[in-house]
Amino acid sequence: MRIRLEVEYDGTDYAGWQRQKEEMTVQQRLEEALGSLLQQPIVIHGAGRTDAGVHAMRMTCHFDCQTRIPPDRIAYAVNYALPSDIRVCASEQVADDFHARFDAAGKWYRYRILHRQQAAAIHRRICAHVPGKLDVDAMARALPYLEGTHDFAAFAASGSHVKSTVRTIYAARLHRAEDMIWIDVVGSGFLYNMVRIIAGTAIDVGKGKQTETVFSDMIATGSRLSGGMTAPARGLTLMRVFYPPMPDIAQIETMINAGEML
């Protein structure tokens, strides 16, 4: 049968999601723990990849297995075989043709920035650190220019190979509280490094190095212009993967706002 998992992880100590030859990844840890629990080789298919140092509140993935363990108990049982920085939050049986990656209708990413002179201590694993002056209001005004269906070719790291660079961004919003800044981006899909390029460019807007219309300009020209940096991996968290029906914009806004404490 086919099982879908929802997985939370602190990506700090992993070389990303996807299995690699030399370095430890979240996928490998999960495959080993599930293989040990289910006593059979397990191959996991994730909804996407996350880079080294990137976190997930709810990565989804699927795998096939034969077992008499009730599907919803797999989450409970496998956590005993996982390190504390990876938790399987839910497990359920899905249709045999479900595919975590191909069926995904959208994703929600959050990029966290601590804006103050000194780096974070408590949240040091999950925040980027930006000292110095930052016009956060300008950042907040710039982000909604991303919303809509556009060719995001200018937002892909070089070396990525995809058929189409057209994506739909449903919401790109900024929240702040004291010195913490969150950029939430919900879209149909994302190009390689796209959210980190968005975050890095938004930071450049805040520093006055880019104008508030920089995202429109990047969409229009297809060029990354004078290099919005790729913001550090540690600030990025995959919050949710959506499957049809995709929530509407009102639901997305409610979800982002309710997610302020996550």
Next chain:
Amino acid sequence: MRIRLEVEYDGTDYAGWQRQKEEMTVQQRLEEALGSLLQQPIVIHGAGRTDAGVHAMRMTCHFDCQTRIPPDRIAYAVNYALPSDIRVCASEQVADDFHARFDAAGKWYRYRILHRQQAAAIHRRICAHVPGKLDVDAMARALPYLEGTHDFAAFAASGSHVKSTVRTIYAARLHRAEDMIWIDVVGSGFLYNMVRIIAGTAIDVGKGKQTETVFSDMIATGSRLSGGMTAPARGLTLMRVFYPPMPDIAQIETMINAGEML
């Protein structure tokens, strides 16, 4: 001259704030880093103690030294000599009779609970984990009974020796978002383990083991009753130490609400 510091720390890997003979503490790390920077023995006086595993967003402390480093630059310089789980966020010269502990007018603590079947991965260092059924609305209704000036003798861990157990609680409130629960308590001062006893008792209310008026009953009887547990250290964070003038209740509420992302 006398210097006041504001210090953030992740207490996970420390035996608490106060210097001890055998185990590493936050105070010792700070005294060593400041001693190295200022080239003189430094003795720090904190606004209070935090137990092993308890965190702080803004512990305050003071020390005396002779230096030509501008006071506001000490924060910047000392961080180079500190591990990444301790950050000095601010430093300033204060009056020679300022005392971080004796002058404190109040403190704000936050207790974080993750309420779901599986433990936290990303926030595992700063949350307590409570699985199973929990009536969170009942917890929210119970907490305000703490507010006011009362004898909190029932809320002190045994072994604490203080002249008076009368304290004023300005606000005791619960926030929730999805599976995250925060208990914020602002008071004139706190007895030993008081916030962890409040959190543990609130959890018992949520589990139906205590009534919603349990805090009134504990205040009235001076007895800890049928043992609200002391909730785990990892969920507790000292958010702020207040010096006169103490913020009024409206300011406190604004601060707690604005602090949802912290």
